[in-house]
Amino acid sequence: MKKNVKKTEIAKKLKTPLYLFLAICGCFALMFKLDPKKIIVYTRHDVDILVYAIVTFAIYLFYQKFKGQNKSRMPFKVLSTMFTLLLIFGYSFDTTDGAYLVYGNAAFLIISIAKFIGLYPLIYTALNVLYDKMIACKVGEFKGSKFTDYLDKHPFKFTCIALLVCYLPYIIAFYPAVMGYDPANQIKEFMGIHNRYWDSVIMLDPTVTITNFNPIIHTLLLGGCFKLGVTIENVNLGLFLYSAIQITCMICTLAYSIKFLKREGVPNKILLFIIGVYALVPIFPFYSLSTNKDTFFTLWIMLYTIKLYELIKHKYDRKNVLAMIGISIFLFLSRNNGIYTILLSLPFCFIVKENRKATAVVLATVLLSYLGYSKVLLPTLKITPTSIREVLSIPFQQTAALIQKDEDIIEEKDKELIAKILNYETIKKEYDPELADRVKNTYNKYTTDEELKEYFAMWFKYLLKRPIIYIDATINNMYGYFYPNTVRWYLYADYNTKLEEAGFDYHFNALSGLRTALAGFGNAYQYFPLLGLYVNIGFTVWFYMYLVGCLLVNKNKKWILVLLPALSLILVCVASPANAYFRYALPFISTLPMTLALLNQNKKKSSTR
Numbered sequence: 001m002k003k004n005v006k007k008t009e010i011a012k013k014l015k016t017p018l019y020l021f022l023a024i025c026g027c028f029a030l031m032f033k034l035d036p037k038k039i040i041v042y043t044r045h046d047v048d049i050l051v052y053a054i055v056t057f058a059i060y061l062f063y064q065k066f067k068g069q070n071k072s073r074m075p076f077k078v079l080s081t082m083f084t085l086l087l088i089f090g091y092s093f094d095t096t097d098g099a100y101l102v103y104g105n106a107a108f109l110i111i112s113i114a115k116f117i118g119l120y121p122l123i124y125t126a127l128n129v130l131y132d133k134m135i136a137c138k139v140g141e142f143k144g145s146k147f148t149d150y151l152d153k154h155p156f157k158f159t160c161i162a163l164l165v166c167y168l169p170y171i172i173a174f175y176p177a178v179m180g181y182d183p184a185n186q187i188k189e190f191m192g193i194h195n196r197y198w199d200s201v202i203m204l205d206p207t208v209t210i211t212n213f214n215p216i217i218h219t220l221l222l223g224g225c226f227k228l229g230v231t232i233e234n235v236n237l238g239l240f241l242y243s244a245i246q247i248t249c250m251i252c253t254l255a256y257s258i259k260f261l262k263r264e265g266v267p268n269k270i271l272l273f274i275i276g277v278y279a280l281v282p283i284f285p286f287y288s289l290s291t292n293k294d295t296f297f298t299l300w301i302m303l304y305t306i307k308l309y310e311l312i313k314h315k316y317d318r319k320n321v322l323a324m325i326g327i328s329i330f331l332f333l334s335r336n337n338g339i340y341t342i343l344l345s346l347p348f349c350f351i352v353k354e355n356r357k358a359t360a361v362v363l364a365t366v367l368l369s370y371l372g373y374s375k376v377l378l379p380t381l382k383i384t385p386t387s388i389r390e391v392l393s394i395p396f397q398q399t400a401a402l403i404q405k406d407e408d409i410i411e412e413k414d415k416e417l418i419a420k421i422l423n424y425e426t427i428k429k430e431y432d433p434e435l436a437d438r439v440k441n442t443y444n445k446y447t448t449d450e451e452l453k454e455y456f457a458m459w460f461k462y463l464l465k466r467p468i469i470y471i472d473a474t475i476n477n478m479y480g481y482f483y484p485n486t487v488r489w490y491l492y493a494d495y496n497t498k499l500e501e502a503g504f505d506y507h508f509n510a511l512s513g514l515r516t517a518l519a520g521f522g523n524a525y526q527y528f529p530l531l532g533l534y535v536n537i538g539f540t541v542w543f544y545m546y547l548v549g550c551l552l553v554n555k556n557k558k559w560i561l562v563l564l565p566a567l568s569l570i571l572v573c574v575a576s577p578a579n580a581y582f583r584y585a586l587p588f589i590s591t592l593p594m595t596l597a598l599l600n601q602n603k604k605k606s607s608t609r
Contacts, residue, residue, distance in 0.1 A: 019067065023060035025118030027052055034091070034101045034111065059122060066129045067121070073128065075549035080124035083542060088115055089475075090483030090538075097433045098472045131550055135603060139267045148268050155262040159255035159275055166279035167288060171247065173514040174289050174493070176240035179506065183222055183291035184498035186214050190223025191230075193502055200389065202445055205382035212378060213386045217333045218293045221245070235504050243289055246296065250288040253299040254278045257594045260306055266597050274593045282491060282522035283535060287586060290492040294583045297335040301587040302594065303327045304341070305565050309598055311349055312561050316358035324358075328366040332373075336386065337572050339370050344571065345564035352558070388452075389443035393436035393577040394474055395459050396422065400431040400439045401473035402462055409465060414458050421447050421455055433476035436577035480580025481573050484538035487526055488580035493519040537585045540592060541570055547599060559599055566591060 031052055092101035103109045142148045151158045188195040189210055197213040210219055222242055229238015258271055278284050287295045307324045310316070316324075328346070332338035346366070349359045378385065389396070399418060402410065407428075410418075418424055423442035430438045463470050480486035493515065499506040508515065526532045533539045544566050551560050566588035573584050 015068075019060055019063040022063060022118065022121050023056045025114055026059045026122045027056040027118070029087075029115035029118035031055060034095070034108070036096055036100060036104070063121075063125065067125050069132070070125055070128050073131075073549075073553050075552040076124055076127045076131070079545060079549045080120050080127060082545070083123050084116055084119040086479075086482050086538075087119060087485075088112055090479050090485065093472075093475055093479045094483065094486050097476055127546065127549070130546075131553060134550070134600070135554070137600075139269050141267050142269060151268055151271065152262075155271070156255045156259040159258040159278070160251055162275055163251045163254060163279055163284075167247065167251070167285045169514065170285040170289060170518055171243070173509075173511050173518055175243075175509050176236040176238075176506075177243040177291050178286070178289045178492045178494075179239075179496040179499060180290060180292045180492050181496065181498065182214060182293070184496055186219045187223055187226045187499065188502060189213075190219055191227065200387045200441070200443070200445055201384050204379075204384045208382045208384070211384040211386065212336065215293055215297075215334050215336060216378070216383065217330075218296060222291055230504070235499070235506050239291070239506065242291065246291075247288045249299055250284070250295065253302055254284070257302055257306065261594065261597050264598065264601055266601055270597050270600070274597060277534070277593050281531075281534060282518075282525050283586065283590065286491045286493060286522055287583075292492065292583060293335060294586050297331075297338065298587040298590050300327060300331045300334050300338070301341070301565055301569070302591050304331050305562065305591055305595060308345060308349070308565065309562050311355050311359065312352055312558060313602070316355045321358050321361055324362045325365050325369075328362065329369050332366075332370055340572055341565050341568045342366060344568035345561070348561055348564060351561075387443065387445060389440045390577075391575075392443075393440055393477070394575065395456070396439045396443070397433075397436045397477050398463075398470040398473045399459060400427045401433070401469050401476075402466060403427055404431050405469050406466055409462070414462075417451070417454055417458055420444065420451055433473065434480070434579035436477060440577060477577070477579050478574045480538060481541055481570065481585070482538055484533075484536050484542065486538060486580050487536065488582055490582055491519065491522045493522060534592070535582075535589065537580050537582065537589070540585065540589050543592070544570065544588065547596070551599070554603060556603065559602055562595060562598060566595065 089099060089102055092099050095101060101108050102112045185195040185197060189197055192209045197211050198209075200213070201211060203211075210216065210223075225242035225245070226235060226238045228241065229235040232238070258275060261271060261274070287298070304327050307320070307327055310320060311324070314320075328342055331342060342363075346359065346363050350356055352359070399422070403418075403424070404427075415424060421444055422439065426442050427439055432438050480488055495508055526535055544563060547563060548560055548567075551557055551563075569585075569588045573581070576584050578584070
């Protein structure tokens with residue numbers, strides 16, 4: 001008994017110096033920058049030492065209040081380790097395109113260990129505190145008023161009106177639509193005008209000008225509206241027709257999500273918060289006006305997530321089965337990689353015993369529809385498929401990195417082989433570690449299957465010789481999806497000249513001041529304290545990973561199924577040609593508020609150790 005008392009007293013005495021040590025390490029990990037030549041560098045200001053002291057003291061107080069409350073939760077230990085390593089390695093890749101700042105020399109290795117000591121307990125404590133707060137949080141209802149009564153009775157209409165009012169300044173300022181690079185080429189494709197997609201493939205039939213480089217259904221809708229504008233000699237009006245359709249679909253889908261959440265018992269306080277996100281966070285109004293295919297895909301992802309939730313929680317009837325089939329079909333029609341979301345989520349729903357038959361029917365029907373569409377309908381219509389280069393971003397980037405970093409190791413015959421498939425000289429000049437387009441766009445569309453086989457044999461040979469170069473090339477092309485300090489936030493708000501150059505009278509109106517103000521607000525949003533984290537790709541990915549950990553801790557594993565669409569999209573991003581590309585992340589960022597509200601409705605009321 002006396003020994004236990006002594007141990008307790010010793011632990012109390014050691015707590016203060018331990019917490020202070022961890023706080024100093026935490027401040028060091030968060031505040032100091034590293035440089036390959038100078039080891040530790042920072043811009044010296046008179047207030048620096050004061051800022052460091054405040055941060056250290058804040059971390060110390062945080063530990064004093066919460067660290068002793070930590071419970072042993074293995075999922076959070078795993079996540080804390082992962083997040084800490086992602087911060088350490090992410091900083092190095094963001095700074096040097098490699099892991100040199102982690103273990104490049106003894107000094108960097110010691111610093112990395114110190115950073116781990118500082119970050120791991122800070123993150124682990126924060127995850128525990130947030131979990132306990134989320135479990136204990138009870139959101140009450142507002143007192144009755146005409147405002148909330150209308151939301152209660154008409155959640156769909158209430159949301160539609162609120163969003164339309166908030167989006168109206170954007171609609172007016174950016175009339176008729178915001179044109180991106182890909183949509184401009186889709187329109188040229190539809191109109192039979194030469195475009196970059198034709199250069200990347202061998203056309204099955206030169207008279208069929210539309211390719212499957214972008215979703216056919218989107219190209220037909222966008223191109224059809226534009227052609228109508230050409231016919232009536234007002235392309236702006238044609239493009240605005242497309243915008244009106246897309247804006248209507250977005251507002252109605254977001255309003256339906258609120259109606260669905262209301263039906264599931266989500267309190268009005270949370271509903272109003274989510275409506276506020278839909279209305280005020282600039283990604284929603286800006287992407288409602290963007291002509292990129294990602295907007296419609298995002299809406300189908302939201303509806304698919306809702307139907308997946310219903311499949312888990314409620315008994316599916318024939319109406320639900322038909323709705324899920326329709327939504328799933330439009331999901332793969334609205335983006336070429338949409339089928340992967342279905343394959344990485346729907347089969348896991350067989351664990352829901354009550355709906356196994358319904359799941360089987362939906363899965364079988366959707367797969368048959370996809371095969372019929374891609375293997376029968378498109379070839380029959382002589383629609384040219386997208387180039388194989390689109391799925392070879394990873395090996396092409398690895399080859400490009402090898403040329404950049406260790407060209408001397410490449411044998412002459414292998415250089416000749418690479419030159420047959422890719423533009424060797426262009427790669428040497430324009431290789432971008434975080435964007436594969438500059439490499440894959442040099443792909444020779446006349447490459448034969450035999451040449452590709454030879455290439456992969458060569459690729460594998462150098463993988464064995466220079467694995468670190470290959471690994472670094474892969475991480476460089478995807479680390480931003482897991483590193484919150486890499487910000488690739490952007491909005492489509494600028495005027496695109498592609499259509500004007502093709503001879504069409506597409507133009508913005510005279511309200512340049514309003515456009516500048518709205519674009520300025522949109523671009524500044526990422527810097528808003530706390531609020532800006534919502535559009536931070538790395539942070540959002542972390543939060544999804546954290547939700548998985550919470551469900552494991554809460555022994556509520558079946559609800560991980562609701563997260564599978566988002567997690568599948570994150571995996572697709574990892575294999576994408578661009579690092580931290582925001583429009584690729586748009587679907588899982590947009591669905592986060594709704595998904596979090598649904599999970600909150602089904603949380604278990606007590607935490608587990």
